[in-house]
Every structure is written in structure tokens, then in C-alpha cells.
């Protein structure tokens with residue numbers, strides 16, 4: 001059977017966006033933090049992270065590489081599906097991309113949101129964003145669907161496992177004796193609770209990925225490796241509880257407990273954007289060095305072959321379901337596939353919050 005992506009006539013890669021040069025940094029940060037109550041001091045601090053890299057986030061180039069890799073995989077499989085790219089917080093903005101796509105005749109879009117795990121920040125906020133873009137465009141908007149969260153896609157998990165194995169091999173004596181520190185973006189406890197209302201929560205999604213990778217590593221090593229899940233990049237009011245432990249505190253605790261080598265595995269991120277490039281490669285690696293721990297940072301899934309192949313498989317499966325064909329869905333771990341359409345009330349900012357902000361590809365509140 002030849003593969004095809006109908007009823008979709010374009011793939012939208014929808015991402016966060018980031019500054020390209022010094023003058024972009026403050027306007028970008030204002031876009032990101034509008035209405036979020038993030039203290040000025042935190043903004044200045046995060047601005048410094050960007051200035052440390054010449055005012056430029058690596059995220060835009062990484063998204064262009066992702067687009068190119070998806071195009072290449074689609075072409076290899078002889079599937080006609082143009083790939084376009086739009087962001088929430090910086091150029092090219094999603095609304096502009098969608099307007100152009102529609103002008104070129106695109107009627108129905110499948111969207112890949114570049115966050116693997118479901119939470120307000122990684123999913124509902126994108127659904128709100130896409131609904132707002134659709135409203136703004138009116139009759140000039142294509143119909144938009146969104147791919148389900150892909151954290152437990154076997155390709156994503158495999159690509160993370162490969163990267164961790166490679167990082168482990170780069171340590172003196174190899175991965176044997178290393179502690180695996182899985183890392184993801186921290187979120188407020190209230191956002192965590194809200195993520196768990198209609199299905200497994202943000203933390204539980206990561207714990208499931210960790211369990212699968214731990215099991216694979218244990219099988220290869222002949223014995224389990226110790227591991228843990230830690231968090232980076234917390235912001236907001238310091239009095240507000242966010243998911244812990246912070247990766248730096250955790251590394252210090254591991255040193256106290258006698259750990260001498262670690263692999264830092266950023267399973268929460270798909271590319272080496274600022275959270276990885278600064279919060280892990282500058283801060284966390286420095287913390288490890290200060291405590292005499294040998295550390296290797298595993299790569300993100302980036303454009304690794306199993307990841308890209310898995311994404312294209314997911315897109316074709318979704319397209320088939322939209323055509324009315326039941327197709328088998330393969331997932332890693334114990335949680336199963338998330339629904340194509342997010343259930344009512346899923347992934348709010350807080351579990352007690354009903355904002356009435358419209359969303360697409362999810363039932364409205």
C-alpha cells in the first residue's frame with residue numbers, strides 16, 4: 001500500500017520561537033511573559049542567558065533542521081505533504097505562516113507541536129494559540145488538527161535511549177557505575193496537578209519514559225543503573241512551588257551520596273535550545289564539575305532517524321484515522337496513546353481554572 005497523508009495538505013511545525021539577535025531579546029521576552037506575572041529580575045536574568053550567546057537562541061536553526069529532516073523523510077517515502085513552520089513567540093509567527101499557506105491553497109493542516117509532553121505550557125497553550133490565529137484569519141484560515149503528544153512514541157524513546165548510551169560511552173569506564181539524571185522543564189505544582197486531571201500528568205509521562213529507558217539500559221548492562229528525574233529552568237515567584245528537585249541541587253545531593261559520574265539526559269526537550277544550552281550545558285555541568293562529578297550531557301532527539309521516522313509514522317496514522325481507517329498504534333511504556341482530540345478540561349494552567357479561552361483540537365471548557 002502506498003502511504004498518503006490525505007486529508008492533510010500541509011504539515012505545520014508549531015514551536016516556541018526565540019530571538020535571532022540582540023535587539024530581539026527584550027521584545028521576545030515580553031511576548032513570552034505577557035500576563036504571566038514573571039518578576040522583572042527573572043526577565044533580566046533570562047535576558048542574560050540569551051546575551052551570553054550573542055542575543056541569539058539556537059532554537060530557530062534547530063526548527064529549520066527539523067523541518068528539513070521531516071521533508072527528507074516524507075520525500076524518501078514518496079509522500080506529498082509540504083512542511084511549513086510557525087512560532088508562538090517570534091518570527092515567523094504562526095498566523096503569518098497559516099495565512100501564506102491558505103493563500104497557496106492549503107485547506108487542512110496537521111500540526112506538530114514541538115513539545116513532547118502534555119501540560120498547559122506544552123499543549124493547551126499551543127491549542128489556545130492556534131485558536132487565536134484561526135480567529136484572526138477568519139475565512140483565510142485552514143482547518144487545523146494537532147498531533148497527539150509524542151513522548152511515548154517508540155521512535156522518540158529510542159532516539160533518547162541511543163543518545164544516553166552514546167553519552168555514557170564517552171565517560172571514562174563507560175556507562176557502568178553512572179547515575180542517569182533525566183531532566184525536564186520544571187512547571188508550577190498547580191500546572192502539574194492540572195495536567196493530571198484527564199490523564200497521566202506531566203511528571204508521570206516523564207516517569208514512564210524513564211522506566212522504559214532504565215529497563216533497556218539495565219538489560220544491556222546486565223544490572224540496573226541508578227537514575228532519577230530532576231527539573232531545570234524554574235521561574236515565576238520563588239514562593240510558588242514548582243516541580244523539584246532542581247537539577248543543580250540534585251547533582252549536589254548525588255555528590256554528597258558518593259556518586260562520581262552521571263549522564264544528564266534532557267528527555268524533556270527535543271533540541272538543544274536555550275534551556276539545554278544554558279541551564280544544562282553551562283549551569284548543570286558547572287555544578288557537576290564543582291562537586292567533582294564526571295558528567296556527560298546526552299544529546300536531545302534533534303533529527304535522529306528513529307525520532308523523525310516515528311513522527312512521520314504518527315502523522316500517517318492520524319491521517320488514516322481521519323479517513324476512517326483504523327490503524328494499529330504503537331507506544332512505548334505503560335500509558336498508551338493520548339487521544340487525538342484533547343478531552344474537555346485537559347491541561348489547564350490550574351486545575352480549578354476555567355478561563356473560557358478558546359482552544360482548537362480539544363473540547364472547549
Ligand SMILES: CC1=C(CCC(=O)O)c2cc3nc(cc4[nH]c(cc5[nH]c(cc1n2)c(C)c5CCC(=O)O)c(CCC(=O)O)c4C)C(CCC(=O)O)=C3C
Pocket residue numbers: 016017018019029032033036038042043046057058059114115116119121122185186187188233234235236268269270273274275
Ligand atoms: C513545559 C515547558 C516547555 C516545554 C518543553 C519544550 O517545548 O521544549 C517550555 C519550552 C520553552 N520555553 C522557552 C523559553 C521560555 N520559557 C519561559 C517561561 C516558562 N516556561 C515554562 C514551561 C515550559 N517551557 C513555564 C511554566 C514558564 C513560566 C511562565 C509561563 O507559564 O509561560 C520563559 C520566560 C522567562 C522564564 O521565566 O524563564 C522563556 C524565555 C523556550 C525557548 C528556548 C529558546 O529560546 O531557545 C522553550 C522551547
Ligand SMILES: [Fe+2]
Pocket residue numbers: 185
Ligand atoms: Fe519555557
